[in-house]
Amino acid sequence: MTKNKAKLIIFTGPSGVGKGTMLADFFKRVDNKIVYSVSCTTRAPRDGEINGMHYFFISKEEFEQMIKEEQFLEHACYSGNYYGTNNKFVDEKISQGKSVLLEIELQGALQVMKKRPDAITIFIKPPTFEELENRLRGRHTETEAAIQKRLAAAKEELKNIDKFHYIIENDIVDKAVDKLIKIYNKETK
C-alpha cells in the first residue's frame, strides 16, 4: 500500500495566467487528500466571490492585528491590498495528513520557501506576456490602473521563475491541469 505524504504546495503565477480556472478543474479531478488554503485579503470581493470560500474578506485593521498576533505563515501587499495565509489552518491540515495548496503571489511564495524549505513550488507561466495582458483585460474585473499594477507585478514574478521546482505553461487548461496532477501524484504518493 502506498502511503500518502502530506506536502505544502506553493502555486504561484502572474495575475491573469489562469490559476483559478486550473485549480477549479484540479480539485474536481483529485482525491480529498489535498485542500485549498483560503487566504485573508483586504481587497473588495468581486461579483460572485463568497466570504470564507474564495477569501476571508477582512478590513485593513483586522489584517494588521493578525500580523501583530503572528497569525500568518506569510503575507504580502500586492497591488495595494494585503493578502495572507493562515498559519493555524496549514499546520492543522498537514498534521491531519492532508496536503495544502497555497495559491499565492511571489513575495509570499519566497517567504514560505524560506520558512518551509520542504515545500513543493510550482510556477504557472503564460505562453507570452501579450497573451497574459489579453487574459487580464478579458476578465473585465479590474480597472485600467489595477491592470497596469498587475502587469508590473507580473514582470517581476516572471523574473523569479527559476526559483521554482516546477514550471507549467498554461496554454491549454486541460493539458496544464494534467501536468499539475502528475506533479501532485509524484510528490505525495
Ligand code: 5GP
Ligand atoms: P486576486 O486579487 O486576483 O484574487 O489575487 C491577486 C494575487 O494575490 C494572486 O496572484 C493570488 O495568487 C495572490 N494571493 C492570493 N492569496 C494570497 C495569500 O494568501 N498570500 C499571498 N502572498 N498572495 C496571495
